[in-house]
Amino acid sequence: MKFYDFKAAPNPRRARMxxxxxxxxxxxxxxxxxxxVEQLGxxxxxxxxxxxxxxxxxDDDTLIAESVAICRYFEELQPLPPLMGRNAKxxxxxxxxxxxxxLQGYLPAGDTFRNHNKRFAGRAIPGPENYEQIPELVVRxxxxxxxxxxxxxxxxxxxEFVANDVFTIADITAFILIEFAGWSKxxxxxxxxxxxxxxxxxxxxxxADA
Numbered sequence: 001m002k003f004y005d006f007k008a009a010p011n012p013r014r015a016r017m018x019x020x021x022x023x024x025x026x027x028x029x030x031x032x033x034x035x036x037v038e039q040l041g042x043x044x045x046x047x048x049x050x051x052x053x054x055x056x057x058x059d060d061d062t063l064i065a066e067s068v069a070i071c072r073y074f075e076e077l078q079p080l081p082p083l084m085g086r087n088a089k090x091x092x093x094x095x096x097x098x099x100x101x102x103l104q105g106y107l108p109a110g111d112t113f114r115n116h117n118k119r120f121a122g123r124a125i126p127g128p129e130n131y132e133q134i135p136e137l138v139v140r141x142x143x144x145x146x147x148x149x150x151x152x153x154x155x156x157x158x159x160e161f162v163a164n165d166v167f168t169i170a171d172i173t174a175f176i177l178i179e180f181a182g183w184s185k186x187x188x189x190x191x192x193x194x195x196x197x198x199x200x201x202x203x204x205x206x207x208a209d210a
Contacts (some may be wrong), residue, residue, distance in 0.1 A: 001027045003070075004047065004055040006034045010106075010180040012054040013210065014067040017172045020207035022078050027056075040128060051128045068098070071169055083169050090164055097155075097163040097170040101177060105148040109181040112141035116184065138184075145177075145186050149195060156194035167205075175202045 003019075005012045019027065032038050032053050039051045048055040048065050056064040056073065064070050075084045085091030114120045115133040125131045152174060155162065163170040178188060178199055188195050202208060 001059060002057045003027045003029045004032050004044070004053050004057070005029050006032050006039075006053050009034060009053060010176045011052075011067045014169075014172055014176050015054050015056075015070045016210040017176070017207045018067075018071040018083060018169060019074060020210035021081065021083055021167070021172070021205075022074055024074055024078060045128070049128075052126050068169070081166075083167070083172075085163075085168070086166075094163040094168045094170050098168075098173055101148075101152075101162065101170055101173045104151070105145055106173060106177045106180070108141040108144035108148070109177055109184065109186070110141075111137040112145065112184045112186070113180070115141070142184065142186060145181050145184075149178075149181075149186075149188060149192060153192040153195040156198045161198070167202075171198075171202060172207075175199065175208065 003012075003015070005016070019025070032044055034053070038044055039048075039053060045051050047057060048063060050065055052065065054065070054067055054070060056070045058064070064073050072084070075082070085094040114124045114126075115135065115137040120133065122130050122132055124133045124137075152162070159165070161167055161171050162174050178195075181187075188199060190196075
């Protein structure tokens with residue numbers, strides 16, 4: 001298997017953390033230089049037409065793009081430790097929180113960063129098409145992330161982990177969200193005591209260095 005990566009990008013990091021939690025280390029990792037727009041070159045787009053990372057190519061040349069789809073593949077391939085739920089109820093809870101973290105926090109953080117950073121002028125959305133930055137999305141994105149951090153702090157006051165009583169993909173996505181939001185100087189506040197506790201615990205996990 002080949003995993004197409006860009007070390008600094010948040011989406012590939014989600015999949016790398018997931019693989020690290022699973023103890024999967026027999027995947028060939030190939031760096032795609034997003035800084036030099038290698039992801040939009042003919043060679044890489046022949047592998048992944050969407051021109052995004054991460055991408056996983058199986059030994060039979062099957063392409064699996066998108067970080068959560070890659071995680072799902074590895075969850076089915078190696079069920080232990082379970083990172084997407086242990087039974088029907090937990091799987092639904094993990095999916096619910098995973099989606100809430102993505103939709104209410106992770107995607108707004110992306111809007112904030114890509115519509116503000118000058119390096120993404122004309123490239124506000126990943127992929128082969130060019131889209132101009134929209135300054136209003138920076139203001140809205142920042143407000144949405146800050147509001148969601150309040151929600152996440154409240155949730156972590158009632159649960160040790162984001163989705164239930166064990167570490168799951170929802171925790172991985174939430175951890176990457178906080179680090180990604182930091183690129184736009186959106187930080188966990190002193191009032192977020194539960195979130196601070198959880199963040200430090202997650203940061204101490206070996207997978208956080210993946």
